[in-house]
Amino acid sequence: MIKFNYKQKRESYIMKMSKLFVQTLREYPSDAEVISHKMLVRAGFIRKLTSGVYNYLPLMWRVLKKIENIVREEMDRAGAQELLMPFVQPKELWEESGRWEVYGKELMRLKDRHNREMCLGPTHEEIITAIARDGLKSYKQLPVNLYQIQSKFRDEVRPRFGLLRGREFIMKDAYSFDMTQEGLEKEYENMAQAYTRIFKRCGLNTKMVQSDSGAIGGSVSHEFMVITDTDAGENDVFYCDSCDYSANSNHAISKLPDAKIVGDYTKAEIVDTPETHSIEELCGFLNIPATLIVKTLVYIIDKKPVLALIRGDKAVEETKLMNAFGGTDIRIATAGEIEEMMGVNGFEAEKGFIGPNGLKEYNGYPITVIADETVKDMKNFVIGINQKDKHGVGYNWGADVKLPETIADIRLVEAGELCPQCGKPLKVTRGIEVGNIFQLGTKYSAPMNAVYTDIDGKTKPYIMGCYGIGISRTAAAAVEAHYDEHGIKWPLAIAPYHAIVIPVSTKDELQMKVANDIYETLKKHGVEVVIDDRDERAGVKFKDADLIGFPYRITVGKSITEGLVEFKVRENGETSNIKPEEAAEIVVTAVHELK
């Protein structure tokens, strides 16, 4: 029988490296591609449970909690209120918003024992809107901003990059309820400022870029991107050095540099163009620039056939095209579908020879033609005419081909095109999206009948906004932004521990005494510190310290007989031999400056 002596003075626990739950690996895991994934597994922060799902081990959890706390502090400071919503959600609410049908396979659906359909929450607009309509009845209660920090589940087609694109991940999601668009815009700005502070405190440089609003819906949205040179950045970000313009490639616009768009052909005719399946081949065969060709691409948007016309040297941005059509799911048509489409419409053509003329319907839907702005002023151009191994040349809108009713900007911007704001050339870089903010308007409140009673006695739907931050992705992005060949260089604010004290020889009494003294001093002053008490050679301890990424390292070695310790800063690698109390003071000061 264990006897507890409750009167005994409680000693504070000493965090020893020998007891820290971490196993560093000598090699990188074979299934990791990007830096953050490799480092976090090797340094003992995470372990994969199944595809796209990870265990957050104690070191990782400390990092995540630190990011959460920064987010929490700044959200609270911005006036938002924290709550927690369920992870499992009923189908009914998703039917109300209309997203049960639309969301697709990413929505993880399941049934309970009564065969009722449920889903794992990928986001919480439906739930929060239901909460709001129950609780927010009067204009007197508005505006309100509610948020939570919670695990989300999205059944990604292809999870990858470790924590950067997992299926289960931790997210902060906030939702605002306003009476007016002006109110929403004010809160949107408030959140943008809070986000800027949050990422800055996490030690991350982010760029706020214009973005498409995607499946979440709404009109205006921005993303916060961590700019990175590594492959981990899944987004192309276009930006301008001369002004503040920046946008995700799915939303970026530009002024086109001048190009020759008037052709040399003087009359419309049909010419043989055998085996010219690509623009490149066609240009080579006819000896013309790609700017003289009207390219026709076949897409399937929400099962409906859509032809996209664009100048031959340019590419279609699918998100823009999808939005121009008003759809939610887009993919390029397969060669087989194109063949079928030709059959249905009485043509004999294949990939490479498609054009808008004469195509009527496919799959039971009329064929919609959408033209990019680049083609509308073209003259005497070359275009597919739905005949194999033939193209029309010298064609013009009206006379030879009907100009589509829908003309939109569906073009993928390229680096070097001109900034829409100031006209200087745009640059491109890769970015990791760590946060986003949306102006939703009444996208959810209207269909879900989430209304309040205004001062005039009338009921009106809330004007909503939503604001997300990927907590676990932010941690991974921090690694992508702060590492070297030896391991992670955590920013102090989100490091699992602030410092490590390493006695080189655990058998040396003086070294151990000084090391313990430094440990106690640091701890007493609020520094999170670990002492490496392991009976290992110095090299092992240094390698582990670097790999795990302690921002400060205090090594107590032989020179302690002269009263000196080695102080090393992980971020810049600077080392100095100083007195123990000086080292302690630097660390304590730095930690206190975080606040």
Add this chain to the structure above:
RNA sequence: CGGGAUGUAGCGCAGCUUGGUAGCGCACUUCGCUUGGGACGAAGGGGUCGCACGUUCGAAUCGUGUCAUCCCGACCA
């Protein structure tokens, strides 16, 4: 969804072609030795070889199926 590959100890891998009852490095345990950048020596512990069925006297190895994991493509007429 298409294409490619891989499943053998916690991690990284060999063995498979040519079937004979499993091995290496790291990690782990013990002892010695060593102690400022992943030392060394000795002795140990740990795996029903992803799973199922089949062929065979005998299967990690051959066959079929299945599950899982990873990579590439979802990008252009």
